[in-house]
Amino acid sequence: MKQEDFCDWATVGVAGLIGAKVFSEMINVIAYDRTKANQSYHTLNEMIEDATPAMKRVAIIGSGISGIQAMKSCLAEGIEPVCFEADRDVGGFWRFKDNEDGFSVYKSTHIDTERDMNSFGDNPMSPSQPLLISNQELFQYLKSNCDKFSLWSKIRFNTKVTCVTVKDKQATEHHKWIVKWALMDPDTQEIQEEGEEIFDGVLVCTGRHGHGGWIPPFPGLKDFKKPYVHSSKYKYPEKHNLQGKTVLVVGVGNSGIDIVTEVAQSAGKTILLARSGSWIFKVKHGEETFSEVLLDRFTTNLILKLPWWVASALVEKTRLKKSQTVLNKHGLEPQHRAFQQHLLVSGLSDPDHTLHDELEKGNIVVKKGISKFTSDGVVFTGEAEATEVDFVIFATGFKQAASFVDPDIVDFRYDRVGNDVPLYKYIFPMHENQYSSLGFINFLQSATFMCAELQTRYFAQVLKGERVLPPIETQREELLAVRNTLCAQYMDRQQLRVQAGLTMKYYDDLARQIGCYPSLKALLKERPTAIWHAWFTPWQPLQYRLVGYGRLENSEEAIEQLYESRFYGTCPRTGKQRTGAKNRAGFIGFIATSTTISLIGGLLFWYWLKGASMGDDIQDKLQENLEYASSDSVPHAMEFGADAQDVTILKAETTETAQFTINLIC
Template sequence: MVKKVAVIGSGVSGLTAIKACLEEGLEPTCFEKSCDIGGLWRFTDELEDKRASIYSSLVTNVSKETMCFSDFPMPSDFPNFLPNRKYFEYIKLYAENFKLTKYIQFKTTVCRIEKHPDFPVNGQWNVTTESDGEKKTAIFDAILICTGQHVDAEIPIDSFPGIKMFKGKVLHSREYKRPVGYDGKRVLIVGMGNTGVDISTELCTLASQVYLTTREGVWIIPRLGKDGYPFDLFFLRRINNWIENLVPRSVSRWMLKRYLNNRFNHELYNIQPIHRIFWKEPLVNDEIASRVLSGSIIIKPGVTKFTETDAHFSDGSIVRDLDVVILCTGFGYSFPFLDESVFKRNENKGNLYKKIIPLGIEKPTIAFIAFLLPIGPTMVAAEIQCRWATRVFKGKSK
């Protein structure tokens, strides 16, 4: 009997999940609550509830050769680093080429996923969905969770004393779409990740002054690499991996630090990371150095408190008369449709085998796809995870 698999979400992970199911002879049904595929990469000017959001100017951080699926190369006329609309076009081409959309039920919300009464024996799931006001429940042999990790904005209010008193505008980066309405404003951007730096380099051409905070520092990698090629074509090579595994870890880290600081002296710009190299996701940006040198972006340490108009920082400095605060404090993820006996984030964080299947579950028939932060493109990791998970469902892998 062909096993039925429910795929939750039709973003990049959901699409490659559908394809992996088909390759293993499984029968996928994908549930997508919006009207189209693409997930994070489908830009809209309106902020949609419970859906990932991006800004209009977003460009990929890795080159097209690195972030394409293994069996579907990017079109040759696509640029090396893709604006979000171009990557969405690629996703559309991928779905059309492998005829994936016919397995998707659009405008269908997953309300509940719970274990079938005989789960310890058959590993099956009851999936309740709603579409056009009508609820349905169906039985599936396995589940692939592909809802993404850029939906629930994390706003650590307790980390910013006094921010509720601030009289200017406060928003999370999830709400930022275009650089409209920032002319002549004094803007503080909290968080020096890829999003924070992208927004700061865009707004600094319009705002009277942009301040960018970092508590821990960050390693910066330019898109432009050796001999004018994309940086990752040089960086992600077998010889570099061979050297890293051959020499002591301390030596390989020193070599990488030296390479990065030769391109951009992090200590000089007050962003030298306090942690081990690549302990967290590196930053990919080509503009930040020139913007800091020109003074249009001023780097500040961590915020200690806010007043009605000002921000205080850990070095004792104060920035006065701020108009806007943008919190680039990242995202969390949650599964309100999933029974907590299967996965409770606060308790189960890190308790996913291979970062995919919950430890201790009676039957390995549920997989969480792309809930990780690799040094490299998440979509490539998602493809490999789906291949492995579907083989586990099929009984080909343990």
């Protein structure tokens, strides 16, 4: 090549690079200008201050995660909230109570999902917070919300709601609600004063834990003379004097796993009852687990389009394979697929004492079932003699209930049959009189903070008349389609009837109803600078504050700060510097990510050719899930409002039903 030719090509190359840089800068300028032109409120406090009074009052029952968010959502719409709290402080179930009569988390509880998912999109946690959040840190965060948004004056503490009913049952719109309450002495729980008030709307924010734990009606339990508690009343081993004792933990959900591994450190003998086996991840400490892998909204959305059993097989044969081998050896081999149960983990807060390790050491013994209780022990399935037991902890889940609500409006009595939730969008009662001014928040298994925020935002819009619910028949059809789609996937258990809140599709649907879904079209039109924030960072509540109704300008910066601290910041617990997600860092990360997306894309194309649904709604998977369930050996709960099959069997053997609540019917 001649020297002048080389110079010509070099000039063209430099010009090309300069042109590309100029073009890139022009795109950035256009994106920035368009984003700036659509600016809204910077913070939620600005939105609250500017809200036009709606001349409506809403009674909010409970001041936990849901109740605190409900107050903020109402204030942002100009609605006056009045919060009734039966306890002496905020926090609900997440405020640890050392007294044995108080329902709460146990002392060592940490949230089993990362920090960024466990805070409100309108007021995210500080990037300086650890990724694994303890119950104490969560409680302080909730109190900080009350400080920041001046919520304390809205809350009536030690005030128990005893009845909620509609003022005029014949009316078909603009309903008013009678709320009866009792002011309680915080020490003696004696009634000091009673009253009733009229409200334009009611939000029941007692959540899925608000009525205490559910204990299956095991034969002979009423004759058992030794102490027992539900996990909602378990505190810590020393509190219950478990050192050197024989302790039985019933249930192998996340609480059961945490408790049995904690108890095994000091008990003389620890027995775990797990009738079905289980799939359980053995993980590193949460500070490492949550910062090592980046699963963004885009990839998550692709995975959710796969048939569930395909996604389940991918997890079973990769991340679960090694840890599951240990469990299977000790009697925990499941008869169901991984995605037919909750995904369970062991080791997030104490990786030195996982269920897998304690089984290997012989500190925990697994039993498959209970034939009956005796006065001082348990006859386990397949055994002739009773095993003496000193203490029993039932980690057997919860039953959604709100016994103070008039059952003629919606039956949420604790002792109703089954655990189905007859609510449209899992919020509104499906009644012929369209009681759209009564809402239930977090009455399903959910991403609790995200669920509280989107459900209460949607309720506030409906109450103001800005959104209209469809006819009652349409509501019923949708609820049954969603419910049956999920029940055709999950095995038949009381606690697996309300799984909609564990999938991104549910929240995207709520966001579309509200008008805040971060679609590519909306982002290009309103906020093109936030495309990366919405789709290529981990799924989190902040993404529903980027565009549309309720948009907040500080959401972009908050996502960037949380992302930076999660993958590249300094761990506040260990002081170690994070070096980025392993599946995104460097050449190896690029290959790993490209391979994963290519594999998922190939599988999607294959199943699309075979007729699988690629829709965005949960119920789009109904037919394919039903087809799979028809040939599945796992039982499924396909009858709405019925007990789970195992509960039906137990009820046939005994008429006893253990529970921790008193039903208050209007």
